[in-house]
Amino acid sequence: MPRPKLSKLELQILEALWAHGKASIREIQETFPEPRPAYTTIQTTVYRLEGKKALRRVRKISNADIFEPIVARDVTRHKLLDEILSFFGGKAQPMMAQLAEAGKLTLDDVRELEKTIKKLDAQGKSK
Secondary structure, three states, X not given: OOOOOOOHHHHHHHHHHHHHOOEEHHHHHHXXXXXXXXXXXXXXXXXXXXXXOOEEEEEEEOOEEEEEEOXXXXXXXXXXXXXXXXXXXXXXXXXXXXXXXXXXXXXHHHHHHHHHHHHHHHOOOOO
């Protein structure tokens, strides 16, 4: 089944659910920093995510539905990364150059990345 495309707000809601496991709409809203999106905005977005089969209702407590994510965090991250890489012709180097130019990639990041690549290569997982 193809994974749905997700907006920034949808990803933030899923992030809250991945962190807490299960939550009501009010609990999801409370994870956002001030100024928080309106309750109805979160509610509408949660229902859209339910329609996209990214989360599901697991139970009802009084009049509050409790939701949990269906899509896994790592699967969602890989899909998002693939979408981002497609803007760079599917290659990591131009994306990394853009991150460096934007000040989002430091030498420490590169050193840590090098360690990760060496570790994965030793495990035979690097391409």
